[in-house]
Amino acid sequence: MNASTSTNVNTSRSVRATVRKAAFAQIKAELLRTLRNRRFVMFSVIMPIAFYFIFTSTMDADSEVGGVNWSAYYLMSMTSYGVAGAGITSLSQKLAKERTQGWTQLLRITPLPSWAFIVSKVASQALINLCTVVLMFVVAAFAKGVDLSAAVWIESGLWIWLGSFAFMALGSLVGTIRNTDVVQVVSMIVYMGMSVLGGLWMPVETMSDTMRNIAHLMPTYWLGHGAWNMLGGGAFDWSGVLVLAVYVVAFTLISSFIIRKQEAV
Template identity: 55%
Template sequence: MNTTMKATMAQCNAELLRTVRNRRFVFFSVIMPVAFFFIFSSTAGNDVKVDNVDWVPYYLMSMTVYGVVGASLTSFAQRLSRERAQGWVRLLRLTPLPSWSYVLSKLVAQGIINLLIILVVFMAGGIGKHIDLPASVWLESGLWIWIGGFSFMALGSLIGSMRNPDAVQLLALIVYMSLSIVGGLWFPTSSMSGALQTISKFTPTYRLGQGAWNLIGGGSIDWNGLLILAAYVLVFMVISAYIMKKQEAV
């Protein structure tokens, strides 16, 4: 048991190292959200409101979600596909490392990464733009994004189940960008056409953002949104489990 704990921690540590060293991760999950936040919060005036919420904190939430989603879709999916393509997973099956330890270490590492992204973006925006929100709202919205962010791990593992790492990189980027735009992370959904707004409501990115926008607007936890996110997790996991099972059978 002691060895397994030690192995899980080492595995987790390796995940963190690989993520921090990944330039794509640093760009999409840290630099881009912070830069976008400062650019688009400055172009609009300080008293602009979106859906009765102040634009600046609204956009901070959008960008935090954008960073968290990017960490799962670009770097997590890429790490998975690389491991599978390079025979690493196959090699791990020959070691006494239990598969639950492998999965757990991925979850813990992604949890730490997402938490760091939330802290960095919140601090950059909160301090840089003097956003004045009650501590409880900071905490609630941060927790919402953190917990909801795990659902994108399921989407990341679905994309990462493909064997070709180059195709994974491209597909992940396309899915990431389109979900971010359609989900209203770049521009609020209220600026979209009616049809697009309807589609937007069904995206997981919108649901993750909506929960946070709702909280900073003085609302309470969006249980409906949580339910939709959970449904997505289920669907992504079932499909990726099916794909991986098919690949094993060969």
């Protein structure tokens, strides 16, 4: 290896190291920024815990839904509700606000690659969602005495966490709206509407046939259904994986198309 080649290799390594540091710094900044957002903490953490305590306290502790204890069943519902809200409302509002303020345009003239910006958003939100899942499970176990096997705790938690990526994709789609005030309204309508229609607030079993059919179209239903199914000892929900994957691809493609159109204009 001659001196020129060696210099190029070292330069390439130095550039990659710099990019990695910049990406990690961006992820850290996104985490701190999100955690300082009172609205995010309220809707994604405090509200799911509050609703969980309210609805499990007003129902008979021995009640069951589809053969599953009510406290455990509703735990999965409210955990799904929390991570879905984080993806839809928090991510959409951040993306819309940053575009309005010209932050995304500014990043294009910095050394930070575009992929690092996207990865920082997804990684920080995914980490926060994981913390939300763990917090909900710990609260339910110690405050409500929810007793599940280690396998069910882990499998249902991973299911909800991985399923939350569908709602990050949806959040990125809602975030393509240029007006930040409109984004706040739309994100809340989508979030609350999908949560109610998808059976996260009330069991799908209590709905009419028409409402059940509507629920089966909601990504929120499939997010909760996989976890509910595990509680009942059911097999891994591959159909749910397919549905959520389709939603991820669809939301991502549509938002990418809209962004390209906006940038072209």
